[in-house]
Amino acid sequence: MSEEACSVSPDLSDTTDFENADRGFVDTLDPCVITDDTGRTIWDMQAYGFLDDDCPETANPSLWRQGRLCRKNGLYEVTAGVYQIRGFDLSNMSLIEGDTGVIVIDPLVSVEVAAAGLALYRKHRGDRPVTGVIYTHSHVDHFGGVEGVIDRDTDVPIIAPHGFLEHAVSENVYAGNAMSRRGIYHTGVLLPPGPRGQIGDGLGITNSTGRVSLIPPTVDITRTGQTEVVDGVTIEFQLTPGTEAPAEMNFVFPDLRAACLAENATHNLHNLLTLRGAQVRDAKAWSRYLDEARRLIAGHVDVVFASHHWPTWGAEAIDGFLAGQRDLYGYLHDQTLRLLNQGLTGAEIAEEIDGNMPPALDDSWHTHGYYGAVSHNVKAIYQRYLGWFDGNPARLWQHPPRESATRYVDCFGGVDAVVSKAQEYREAGDLRFAAELLDKAVFAEPTHEGAKAALAEVLEQLGFGAECGTWRNFYLTGAQELRDGIAPQAVDIGAGMALALTVEQILDSLAMRIDGPAAHRLSATIDWDVTDVGEYHRSVLSNGFLAHHLAESGAASGKATDAELVFRVTKPQLLGLLGGGVDAESLDHTGDLAAFTRLGGVLVTYDRDFPIVTP
Numbered sequence: 001m002s003e004e005a006c007s008v009s010p011d012l013s014d015t016t017d018f019e020n021a022d023r024g025f026v027d028t029l030d031p032c033v034i035t036d037d038t039g040r041t042i043w044d045m046q047a048y049g050f051l052d053d054d055c056p057e058t059a060n061p062s063l064w065r066q067g068r069l070c071r072k073n074g075l076y077e078v079t080a081g082v083y084q085i086r087g088f089d090l091s092n093m094s095l096i097e098g099d100t101g102v103i104v105i106d107p108l109v110s111v112e113v114a115a116a117g118l119a120l121y122r123k124h125r126g127d128r129p130v131t132g133v134i135y136t137h138s139h140v141d142h143f144g145g146v147e148g149v150i151d152r153d154t155d156v157p158i159i160a161p162h163g164f165l166e167h168a169v170s171e172n173v174y175a176g177n178a179m180s181r182r183g184i185y186h187t188g189v190l191l192p193p194g195p196r197g198q199i200g201d202g203l204g205i206t207n208s209t210g211r212v213s214l215i216p217p218t219v220d221i222t223r224t225g226q227t228e229v230v231d232g233v234t235i236e237f238q239l240t241p242g243t244e245a246p247a248e249m250n251f252v253f254p255d256l257r258a259a260c261l262a263e264n265a266t267h268n269l270h271n272l273l274t275l276r277g278a279q280v281r282d283a284k285a286w287s288r289y290l291d292e293a294r295r296l297i298a299g300h301v302d303v304v305f306a307s308h309h310w311p312t313w314g315a316e317a318i319d320g321f322l323a324g325q326r327d328l329y330g331y332l333h334d335q336t337l338r339l340l341n342q343g344l345t346g347a348e349i350a351e352e353i354d355g356n357m358p359p360a361l362d363d364s365w366h367t368h369g370y371y372g373a374v375s376h377n378v379k380a381i382y383q384r385y386l387g388w389f390d391g392n393p394a395r396l397w398q399h400p401p402r403e404s405a406t407r408y409v410d411c412f413g414g415v416d417a418v419v420s421k422a423q424e425y426r427e428a429g430d431l432r433f434a435a436e437l438l439d440k441a442v443f444a445e446p447t448h449e450g451a452k453a454a455l456a457e458v459l460e461q462l463g464f465g466a467e468c469g470t471w472r473n474f475y476l477t478g479a480q481e482l483r484d485g486i487a488p489q490a491v492d493i494g495a496g497m498a499l500a501l502t503v504e505q506i507l508d509s510l511a512m513r514i515d516g517p518a519a520h521r522l523s524a525t526i527d528w529d530v531t532d533v534g535e536y537h538r539s540v541l542s543n544g545f546l547a548h549h550l551a552e553s554g555a556a557s558g559k560a561t562d563a564e565l566v567f568r569v570t571k572p573q574l575l576g577l578l579g580g581g582v583d584a585e586s587l588d589h590t591g592d593l594a595a596f597t598r599l600g601g602v603l604v605t606y607d608r609d610f611p612i613v614t615p
Contacts, residue, residue: 010062010368017366026074032045036211043112048200052068058464060464063370063467067199069310082256083125085108085121087204088116088117092106093118094106095125098231103233104133105307106134111148113148114146115145118130118148133157135159135161135164136249137248141307145213146158159219167246182275183276187276190480191476197476198476214500221239224237224239224292235252244264257301257302257303258303259297261304265293266306271376272286273376273377280383283381301318324366325367332381335349337385368467402444405443409444418451419438419450422458453483478612503535510603513604513606514541515604518601519602520544524565525538525563526563527566529553529566538551554566566589
């Protein structure tokens, strides 16, 4: 990863990607701006018109090129009976025409953009009803807009890979507050679009900011080779768990000679551990599933498309694309294991491999790190096998950042001395170490305006040189917050998924909000008779931990309950009670409400806008 705007190794005169990104164009919105029902703009592709200009000094030319490709937007015909909406969100929405209607694949992030995309399709292909929905995997940009294409009480089949619902809600609820905050850095959604600001994150331009929804799937794909017929369309599935998502799948439309590769093969190096946070992905499995896909579709398809970027046409191009993607993840995995077994740490391995990739991969546009990066992917592989600790006992029990920074600054003789020394490294071109020093200065003395300003300038320079879009977004968002403070989040993704939570997941989420030290000496036993789903749960607060399990009601067992309190509620009432919007006394209950008062008294409310670049 270069510290300055750099040249690119593939052939800039190769326009194949641009030709493929334009191929099949039908129409788009003019202007490509989408608002919600209050008039708030949730998608504005017009703001990225600057990408038509030559690459400035404030951007990496390779990332600028990728931004120009991702800016292309509208309705595209992929092949007969297969269409895509691209450039209406971070992801693509694909549409497969059946006997009586249309099957929607991955209805984007927000309800409003999905509805706008479907309306554009219908403008040109007729008012076809949606006869099926497919979620390729468990990330929000592939299901959040579903209520923009079907009603919640629909009876059309909704197909997803096994484990989809568990992973979709756990990712966005259990660690959702932290992921959402870090996601602002990851996507650069609060950066102003422009040559000095947001130019995309490599996988797309950015994400829409409308209403997020989730309707649970009704058809579970449990094995590779499973075949389903929806509206007369035959679909053959390949399960790919542990690749780009814990629950993911590719699939083939044999009669259309087309295959959907979900997010397993896109026109960049993807993440093995996203900078916003996620479970570490399995690079070895990813590579193997790509090889399996390559063999499954060989000779059977003329085009492959994915949930991001543009399709690839022709048997030879498809085979080369999949082989390159396979080799990319396989090489990173095996070389990281080779070097860690020789005693190198994750950071050392990243330096060894970054800049020393196989020439054929370096010379291909689709293997470049526009969204993931070799450096942080190598560290993810190391983490998957060996964890956070690199084995050096001096690093086993280090001080937290604030305390460590205070001591470092003391050794330098004060913050001013650190800032001065950092400036020397900056002038020498070592932006990485300048940033490290200035980070210590800011954490040691958060009100030191000189340290904050100097760090913002260094982060900005690092961002301008980054080929990886998410690195650029992180650097520039950090610089922006150092200068202007934290801008409040506009969208709570988890709120749109609450109704899809199981009762077990609701109680899991409740347990994660308990202030353990404040609850050390408290106890409470509360039963939850959730009438609309026919489940009875018991929760027990003990030693600062809320244990819970499915139980038998007193009515079912014929015995009097020993719970202090029993609520008889629907799932929406339960969510309202635990979210603070419903008063406990208004709900059907027996027993002592003091038990709930004790529990509620130790629940924390998350700060959605916690600091990152300052302590």
